[in-house]
Amino acid sequence: MHLLPWAALLAAVIVPLLLPNEYYLQILTQGYVFAISACGLNVILGLAGQLSLAHSGFFGIGAYALALLATKAGISFWIGLPAGVALCAVSGYAIGSICLRSKGHYFAIFTMAVGIIIHLVIQKWESLTRGHIGVIGIPGPGPIGPISFDSTLARSYLALFFLVITVLAISRLVRSPVGRTLMAVRESEPLAAAVGVDVMAAKRLAFTISASLAGLAGGLFAGFIGFLGPESANVEMTFNTLLYVMVGGIGSLAGPVAGTFIVYGLSQVLAVLQHYQMIIFGLALVLLILFMPAGLAGAARSLMRQRVSEVKPS
Amino acid sequence: MMLVEAHQLSKSFGGLRAVDRVDFSVASGSITGIIGPNGAGKTTFFNLISRALPASSGRILFDGRDVTALAAHQVARLGVARTFQATTLFADATAVDNVLVGYRQRTKSGVLDALLRTGRLTREEGEARAASRDALAFVGLDAFAGRRAQDLTQEQQKRLAIALALVAKPRLLLLDEPSAGINAEQTRGLISLIEEIAAAGVTVLLIEHQMQVVMQLCQRIMVLDYGRKIAQGTPDEIRTDPAVLDAYLGRH
Ligand SMILES: Nc1ncnc2c1ncn2[C@@H]1O[C@H](COP(=O)(O)OP(=O)(O)OP(=O)(O)O)[C@@H](O)[C@H]1O
Numbered sequence: 001m002h003l004l005p006w007a008a009l010l011a012a013v014i015v016p017l018l019l020p021n022e023y024y025l026q027i028l029t030q031g032y033v034f035a036i037s038a039c040g041l042n043v044i045l046g047l048a049g050q051l052s053l054a055h056s057g058f059f060g061i062g063a064y065a066l067a068l069l070a071t072k073a074g075i076s077f078w079i080g081l082p083a084g085v086a087l088c089a090v091s092g093y094a095i096g097s098i099c100l101r102s103k104g105h106y107f108a109i110f111t112m113a114v115g116i117i118i119h120l121v122i123q124k125w126e127s128l129t130r131g132h133i134g135v136i137g138i139p140g141p142g143p144i145g146p147i148s149f150d151s152t153l154a155r156s157y158l159a160l161f162f163l164v165i166t167v168l169a170i171s172r173l174v175r176s177p178v179g180r181t182l183m184a185v186r187e188s189e190p191l192a193a194a195v196g197v198d199v200m201a202a203k204r205l206a207f208t209i210s211a212s213l214a215g216l217a218g219g220l221f222a223g224f225i226g227f228l229g230p231e232s233a234n235v236e237m238t239f240n241t242l243l244y245v246m247v248g249g250i251g252s253l254a255g256p257v258a259g260t261f262i263v264y265g266l267s268q269v270l271a272v273l274q275h276y277q278m279i280i281f282g283l284a285l286v287l288l289i290l291f292m293p294a295g296l297a298g299a300a301r302s303l304m305r306q307r308v309s310e311v312k313p314s
Numbered sequence: 315m316m317l318v319e320a321h322q323l324s325k326s327f328g329g330l331r332a333v334d335r336v337d338f339s340v341a342s343g344s345i346t347g348i349i350g351p352n353g354a355g356k357t358t359f360f361n362l363i364s365r366a367l368p369a370s371s372g373r374i375l376f377d378g379r380d381v382t383a384l385a386a387h388q389v390a391r392l393g394v395a396r397t398f399q400a401t402t403l404f405a406d407a408t409a410v411d412n413v414l415v416g417y418r419q420r421t422k423s424g425v426l427d428a429l430l431r432t433g434r435l436t437r438e439e440g441e442a443r444a445a446s447r448d449a450l451a452f453v454g455l456d457a458f459a460g461r462r463a464q465d466l467t468q469e470q471q472k473r474l475a476i477a478l479a480l481v482a483k484p485r486l487l488l489l490d491e492p493s494a495g496i497n498a499e500q501t502r503g504l505i506s507l508i509e510e511i512a513a514a515g516v517t518v519l520l521i522e523h524q525m526q527v528v529m530q531l532c533q534r535i536m537v538l539d540y541g542r543k544i545a546q547g548t549p550d551e552i553r554t555d556p557a558v559l560d561a562y563l564g565r566h
């Protein structure tokens with residue numbers, strides 16, 4: 001069981017070296033970046049049980065923060081990235097404080113509206129963001145000491161590094177009192193409050209972390225691609241990320257990462273089918289919700305439980 | 315000394331007065347019972363004391379302090395613990411993880427402690443696990459620490475809910491129909507558990523439908539009917555109170 005993460009990491013280190021060309025390497029790198037975003041969505045959705053649909057709004061804030069700081073103020077990637085994350089943390093805290101007053105479906109709808117507003121602001125504030133034209137010439141990560149990040153290969157390892165840190169951080173959080181508190185809020189708010197949990201503060205914390213990770217992914221996205229349009233903050237992006245999390249398994253640690261690679265990988269393979277792609281994904285999603293509501297991770301878990309109980313019936 | 319005092323406490327749901335100007339106090343160290351027909355307002359009274367619901371009017375004092383405006387988690391941290399009528403647990407988590415959440419109010423570690431695995435986190439986790447083990451052992455569930463809450467029997471779930479309420483060492487424990495849904499023998503076990511809780515110095519306030527449980531455990535009883543307090547006194551006084559007999563027998 002404990003070998004699995006190491007095996008995955010080893011594969012992640014080796015695979016880039018085996019890829020036939022730059023194009024695949026770029027897709028892999030983007031996969032890592034989207035996986036970070038999916039992990040972030042999983043914090044608010046999977047750990048705290050709140051369906052936030054503002055996620056790609058924060059992805060956009062992180063991306064545009066880095067892009068605009070770099071192109072307008074000449075600020076480097078390495079400063080712009082944490083600045084974007086910080087901006088997402090602050091705006092996540094503020095927006096969370098308001099949205100989290102609503103619950104359930106209302107929260108989902110409220111946050112979707114927030115996501116749409118963020119997207120619209122980015123799109124319409126042309127003097128700042130250049131609207132539809134987008135921002136071009138965003139500098140990538142500069143060298144750290146002797147390590148240069150100019151090659152696609154180096155960037156893919158950098159993205160992998162951030163993904164590993166993200167997963168590690170979330171796994172520490174989940175196994176801590178903070179993680180248990182979020183679990184409690186997800187399972188029963190009245191009981192959590194009755195045992196002294198400040199439910200609002202717990203949800204706000206999860207929302208802030210989730211927004212920060214979306215911002216991190218957004219910043220990496222902008223820096224790696226070098227250009228940025230408002231569609232990066234589109235609500236459609238939120239639904240894609242949601243799909244990654246759901247396919248992999250809501251609330252599991254590795255699920256969102258696996259889900260990202262499966263769905264994003266498939267979408268690249270199926271890109272030739274263009275518009276039919278959404279039909280296929282839509283159908284897949286319906287089947288998934290019907291037959292595997294806990295995603296791949298959930299299916300694997302119940303399979304293992306079954307095996308255990310077959311070995312030693314109790 | 316009075317641990318809890320309700321003054322003219324009321325709660326309306328639309329036009330319905332679920333709790334209607336109730337004056338009542340609970341002596342420190344006692345086991346007190348609340349009885350009354352279905353829909354009398356017993357659970358609502360608990361919800362007001364634990365601040366799960368805001369009162370429409372009136373005041374609540376806990377240990378002499380006005381807690382009428384506090385949030386539920388704040389009164390919990392002052393030492394008010396409760397169970398729910400429909401046994402409520404963190405269903406998908408293990409028994410020990412349930413109880414650990416109950417101890418969270420005693421610890422301070424935050425996100426940074428979790429990410430950096432600080433000494434404070436390690437120390438507090440040690441404390442929390444020890445307290446949780448004790449609480450599980452106290453209710454007789456030490457052998458089930460790793461079992462998921464939803465996989466426990468009804469009786470075990472009730473005991474787990476009590477462990478979860480007790481782990482942070484509250485001063486007041488509110489039990490909403492602890493004997494509902496378990497058999498006579500299990501109820502006897504539960505009665506002795508409640509006696510042990512009281513003996514440990516926790517004040518107990520208990521809603522109960524089974525008369526023999528109330529009569530056996532409680533030093534004092536309050537009777538609610540249509541949200542009003544219609545009687546209070548010792549079990550013997552309540553047994554012979556005409557208003558109580560009327561509320562219970564008069565309309566069958
Ligand atoms: N959240 C609520 N919204 C509206 N009405 C409520 C609410 N909670 C309780 N009530 C109503 O208030 C009245 C008192 O309910 P409560 O649950 O306090 O009764 P109870 O004495 O606990 O009854 P039981 O013995 O059946 O548990 C009932 O008429 C109930 O329908």
Ligand SMILES: [Mg+2]
Pocket residue numbers: 356357358399
């Ligand atoms: Mg009730």
